[in-house]
Amino acid sequence: MAKGLLIDTTKCIGCQACALACKEANGLPGEQEEELSATAYTVVKQKGDVYYRRLCMHCNDPSCKSVCPVGAFEKTQEGAVIYHANKCIGCRYCMQACPFSVPTYEWKKRAPKVRKCILCYERLKEGKITACAEACPTGATTFGDREELLAEARKRIQENPGQYIDHIYGEKEAGGTSVFFLSSVPFAEFGFPANLPEDSLPKLTWAALKKVPSIVIFGGAFLYGTWWIIDRRMELAEYKSKQRESKFQEKK
Amino acid sequence: MDFKLPFKITFWKVVLLLIWLAGLVALIVRFTQGLGASTHLSDKFPWGLWIGFDVVSGVGLSAGAFTIAAAVYVFHVKRFYPILRPTILTAFLGYLLVIVGLLVDVGRPDRIYNPLFMGNIHSALFEVAMCVMFYTTVLFFEFSPILFERLGWSGPKRWITRVTVPLVILGVILSTMHQSSLGSLFLIIPQKLYTFWYTASLPLLFYVSAIAAGCAMIIFESHLSFRAFGHRLKADVLADIGRVLLVVLVLYALLKAYDFYGRGVWSAFFLPRMETWLFWLEILIGVIAPIILLSIRKVRLSTGGLYAAAVCTITGFLLNRLNISTTGLMASSGVHYFPSWMELAITLALVSTGFFIFAMAARYLPIFEHPHEPSHAGKPEVGFPEEVLEIETFSAGSG
Ligand code: SF4
Numbered sequence: 001m002a003k004g005l006l007i008d009t010t011k012c013i014g015c016q017a018c019a020l021a022c023k024e025a026n027g028l029p030g031e032q033e034e035e036l037s038a039t040a041y042t043v044v045k046q047k048g049d050v051y052y053r054r055l056c057m058h059c060n061d062p063s064c065k066s067v068c069p070v071g072a073f074e075k076t077q078e079g080a081v082i083y084h085a086n087k088c089i090g091c092r093y094c095m096q097a098c099p100f101s102v103p104t105y106e107w108k109k110r111a112p113k114v115r116k117c118i119l120c121y122e123r124l125k126e127g128k129i130t131a132c133a134e135a136c137p138t139g140a141t142t143f144g145d146r147e148e149l150l151a152e153a154r155k156r157i158q159e160n161p162g163q164y165i166d167h168i169y170g171e172k173e174a175g176g177t178s179v180f181f182l183s184s185v186p187f188a189e190f191g192f193p194a195n196l197p198e199d200s201l202p203k204l205t206w207a208a209l210k211k212v213p214s215i216v217i218f219g220g221a222f223l224y225g226t227w228w229i230i231d232r233r234m235e236l237a238e239y240k241s242k243q244r245e246s247k248f249q250e251k252k
Numbered sequence: 253m254d255f256k257l258p259f260k261i262t263f264w265k266v267v268l269l270l271i272w273l274a275g276l277v278a279l280i281v282r283f284t285q286g287l288g289a290s291t292h293l294s295d296k297f298p299w300g301l302w303i304g305f306d307v308v309s310g311v312g313l314s315a316g317a318f319t320i321a322a323a324v325y326v327f328h329v330k331r332f333y334p335i336l337r338p339t340i341l342t343a344f345l346g347y348l349l350v351i352v353g354l355l356v357d358v359g360r361p362d363r364i365y366n367p368l369f370m371g372n373i374h375s376a377l378f379e380v381a382m383c384v385m386f387y388t389t390v391l392f393f394e395f396s397p398i399l400f401e402r403l404g405w406s407g408p409k410r411w412i413t414r415v416t417v418p419l420v421i422l423g424v425i426l427s428t429m430h431q432s433s434l435g436s437l438f439l440i441i442p443q444k445l446y447t448f449w450y451t452a453s454l455p456l457l458f459y460v461s462a463i464a465a466g467c468a469m470i471i472f473e474s475h476l477s478f479r480a481f482g483h484r485l486k487a488d489v490l491a492d493i494g495r496v497l498l499v500v501l502v503l504y505a506l507l508k509a510y511d512f513y514g515r516g517v518w519s520a521f522f523l524p525r526m527e528t529w530l531f532w533l534e535i536l537i538g539v540i541a542p543i544i545l546l547s548i549r550k551v552r553l554s555t556g557g558l559y560a561a562a563v564c565t566i567t568g569f570l571l572n573r574l575n576i577s578t579t580g581l582m583a584s585s586g587v588h589y590f591p592s593w594m595e596l597a598i599t600l601a602l603v604s605t606g607f608f609i610f611a612m613a614a615r616y617l618p619i620f621e622h623p624h625e626p627s628h629a630g631k632p633e634v635g636f637p638e639e640v641l642e643i644e645t646f647s648a649g650s651g
């Protein structure tokens with residue numbers, strides 16, 4: 001069953017407990033950070049008097065996974081999008097392609113890796129919940145089954161129409177994700193991309209790439225055919241002109 | 253034959269040495285301190301000059317080889333034979349430099365072979381990587397007769413000439429695939445790439461503009477090598493390339509117009525934004541100017557005019573590729589990116605290395621020799637490939 005996170009920004013008090021728990025769980029150095037980085041897989045940010053988080057959305061059809069030339073990303077059964085560092089060549093296409101600009105890079109290292117939240121995949125396998133959800137004192141970040149979280153989010157919006165805008169961020173964005181946000185203000189104010197299609201983004205690439213086999217087959221046949229026809233004609237033309245020439249000489 | 257390099261110190265040699273020195277320093281910093289210390293890239297702007305210029309543009313500029321090879325071998329336009337060798341050499345060097353650029357840019361160059369073993373067919377970059385690898389190999393084989401000729405190895409040369417046609421067809425297919433897939437790289441970021449450049453037809457536009465850039469490069473380098481070595485191509489061959497270039501550019505302009513029309517982005521054409529300027533610059537220099545120039549018969553028939561049109565096309569092409577892979581992404585990234593001196597130094601060093609090797613090859617390899625002109629005094633006498641002799645008889649017969 002696919003898991004996920006529901007982040008209710010109306011309940012967040014900006015205490016940073018999740019960000020620090022994440023650092024601890026992943027063995028990341030340093031203190032509180034402002035932006036996602038190779039040492040911060042999640043950050044708590046403030047807009048006006050609203051606090052919100054940034055982290056990997058664990059997309060249903062992840063762009064990062066689809067663009068990686070070596071398939072270093074994997075969307076697991078549990079919903080987590082995880083990263084196999086031993087495959088990565090460091091092209092950073094995943095960072096470019098992620099609609100939420102989540103993956104970060106170890107720019108300072110000589111053998112750098114891509115870094116991002118992996119939904120505490122190791123903990124999930126042990127049956128635990130993510131470190132951030134465990135640490136959250138207010139229930140702003142909750143962990144659960146993706147579908148149940150969605151139902152819960154819908155219920156909260158319905159029951160408190162004044163408190164929330166009618167939008168579950170992550171339900172439909174880029175084909176849907178496993179991390180959902182609720183808010184009292186439009187998500188564009190957090191800088192969350194507001195112009196994402198509802199269809200998954202990898203489909204856009206696939207629409208072009210799926211034509212490749214036919215290019216190879218028809219292109220090859222066309223080129224070979226063209227070569228063969230012209231070659232044959234030229235041979236014939238040459239043959240005829242030689243014949244003419246020899247006849248001409250015979251007459252002489 | 254004398255192999256002595258002319259060691260006269262000239263202004264350009266000093267410039268070249270300085271560029272290489274700077275490039276070397278940058279390279280050392282890159283590989284000892286990492287990408288962060290050597291580039292202005294960041295988490296918000298992960299691709300910069302090296303991807304935009306060294307890789308995305310470099311591949312496009314080398315598109316002349318598959319175009320001319322197809323014309324000569326598949327469509328039997330034998331009159332283009334004299335430009336085939338310099339074009340293949342350019343492309344071969346171009347792709348080698350692209351690979352070097354890529355090795356500098358990726359974080360783990362030691363794993364560059366990974367796509368071979370763990371490919372992801374959903375990735376446009378995987379396709380590009382595989383095609384670049386195979387096509388560079390194809391280019392090596394297409395180039396090898398020149399080497400064999402120089403070395404006097406007639407055996408391998410005969411063997412390779414026998415598979416020329418399949419090799420050329422393979423090259424055309426691989427090129428079609430990766431030239432267009434370079435455009436597909438950006439299909440997945442509709443919300444990031446600025447509206448002028450993001451379109452579902454990116455692959456087609458990349459393909460057509462690469463052919464234009466490839467043709468322009470042929471004119472450009474013929475001009476340079478004429479100035480440097482006095483290798484003169486028959487003017488009418490270049491004028492023909494000019495005509496091909498015109499047709500391709502017009503096709504490109506029509507595709508672009510159709511694309512804008514379909515997406516209804518006219519309103520963005522006059523917004524006071526940096527992108528608007530860059531866009532107009534790209535279109536005016538790279539599409540409109542060369543189309544006007546090449547439409548004038550007199551310009552097409554003059555070497556200077558052709559050269560000007562080619563330089564415009566190439567400049568516009570570079571602007572286009574850089575806009576798509578860097579500047580067009582800046583607004584959405586929220587950061588300002590300008591390459592560091594080290595990024596610039598390595599790029600410049602790569603380009604100048606390309607020119608340098610080309611010049612050396614033009615001097616020591618039978619690149620420009622063809623039966624239309626007597627071989628230069630002091631050059632080794634080499635046998636001309638059978639095909640050339642055929643062309644000669646063919647053109648003598650038809651002309
Ligand atoms: S948010 Fe970005 S990094 Fe996370 S799964 Fe989606 S595409 Fe991948």
Ligand code: SF4
Pocket residue numbers: 067068069070071072073087088089090091092093094095114
């Ligand atoms: S940087 Fe690594 S993980 Fe990201 S796309 Fe490239 S190879 Fe894949």
